Amino acid sequence: MKLLPAVVPTALFDQHGLDREKHEWGYDVLHAAAAPDGGTYALAVLWRHESSFRPDPTGPSFRHQLIVRYAPDGTPLTIAPLREPRSDDTATAAHPHGHRLAVLRDGTPVLTTRNGGTYVLSPELDEVRTAWPIASYATWSDRDPDADPFAASIAVTPNGRLLCATGEYGVQQWGGVMLNLVSVSGPDAVLAPGRKPELRALACLVDEIREQKPTDLVFPHVRHRGEPVFGGNRPLPSLVEALDELTGTADDLHRHRDGFLHYPAALGDDLFVVPVYGRTFRSGSRGQQFSFALLDDTGAVRGRLGGLDLRADSPFTGQDYTVVGDPYRGRAFHLNRYGLYAWTADGELRARLSLDDKPFKPLRHFALHGCSPDGELLLGHRKQHLLMRVPVPDELSALPAAVESAFAGLARARNALKKRHAPVDRAWADDTTPVRHL
Template structure:
């Protein structure tokens, strides 16, 4: 198990991949490439899996033969144990978005470790891939051809979920897309669903839909848009059959999400307990900036009933739209919910009461603006990534983890992180804060 300490890990790039594709690590991202970190998950014995994304666009790169001139998109999954040196024990490369391939349309992936130890990667259009715990091979996949237009035949496929989370007892809490939400002719996350059955390579479990964002999507067709594995009241979801609209229920209670405005969207539902979830809902965004737009982090039970919300946030002063900070992190063991955005680090109890806010307007907490909160470890440590330096840090939350106690813990952790960062920079090869690591000979190039 990872010890309860301020643990700092460089999020590395495979040196062989960097060499093969002649990636200029010193170049600014404005030159057409990017390296980001999207999710973290933990196995039952405490192993940590980190999902990152590496992409590059070059004009004419889709047709280029020379890898140095190619456009590409890769997902990297690294597995860490309790080793203090921060060296991953495995680092797998998974192809990114590549239409009409054996991998379907794998993009915008997130990571979950299932109770059996299998790593599940799920992304847009409900594409789901299962990888063995040692990150050596894909052992199952549920995908579809997502293209849907008048020029190509659309295949329904056997997709599963866009997002998957695991409750404390092992239930799966899922976010599933539907066609035609918000009145648009396209796919978007719309259904919150649960299952008590396991997701296996040979078995796609039946999901029970408990809530929908849009109760009446448009442009659906019975032969294409009825989900046989997503049920509501015992019948497949599709056409006019689905749970009551979650967004309408929220607006009835708080009247805050811009009635009639298109573009509302769901964040990732997170489980506080087996029958208590936090479901983020955001109003539509504007091209010129969305700070001040309405949002809510609603509390919901496993029947879709809205129980309340996370209180104490102001649409303007605490806006998650600045920097697109939409995620929540959960510590079910202590009944805590965390959120980090450009204005502060927030913590609530399981009933939605705001317990603390560490504001980023004053030092030393202003540096938190450069971090993304990816999750919580099984011990309740906050897991953050320094976005531009590609360093992950585990911050223990002591005692009650509220008020001055939380602020003091964060201050000490940031100081320890700064010291450790200096040591890591001396130990690891890096260019412009991009760390490289030479995998063992014979490591698979692509899963």
């Protein structure tokens, strides 16, 4: 087990006059990804919102995105504050909710945004090598005329294919870009200046497309039958229709329709898992329909990850929607407020760690971010700003013992970090790691 602190440059606290012992600021680890060399990249945000309700506001609002690079042993190597570049050479401090990291086979880190903006970075985090931007809040009334997005998420398969989630304008009654398409590139795909790979659409969440205009086509590199996905040219049936038929819930209140797509994960070069969730309700959505669909290279739904109860294992509690894949070993994992689950590529549930059991209760405080090429789960603590890499045994039935062993060493590893970084109120302020502004 390795424990990594989500460090923040001390200079940022000094710049904004932040008192680390007061809760006048926030810090969240949004996502993390493992590199082929054993290193790690983490995406975090340091923020403060100005409030008229505070009797003595300490300063204006701010938001800093930070990407931290770690050595294989967990030592922070670089902290890179990022302001997303725009196609007009300006920069924006866009809200990073929904932003994700991926690492290509050659070690290149890539940042993707929820609407499809994609930023290829150098491994050392000293430059943005290329950018395909789109406004973070691109709606019908706030269009980005220079939008040139690529993908909202990227998962890399063993032979270098890029499994992507991409959006569309003009879906249902949604006013902006809605995540609707699952697509894949060819092997050995390259993301570089002037080299945007073509993506082949495998599936769409819904096919309820109102009249699309030429200006709606901002993802022309996503293609079906050799042409851009647009209007009626899209893979059918939709995921909603296929899953409602598979589960026999097409006429039920608790069905997949009116729901949403979450980021797909790779189980191999030609097998993928796509999380699809039914409609959410203000009164609570526990018990609502959801499916972790198994999708093959032809776009056919080959079943689901099995063994889950709609209520007892509901990801809607806490909104834990992420499923991660280990494409080198054909395994999938999911963590929510009720358990940690592990499947083989055929959809068989091989391990379920109940978070009601004492040894696994600490998992309630963690979010699942990914799986490393070496087969380690990458977990992020929701409050203590720590990342944890937990080795997964070859036999998934041994996963409970491996997780229990990792948590047995957690306190000792955390105390060692405290001696090295001297955190204040769980803020891992750092004045030794080099800072490189992107």
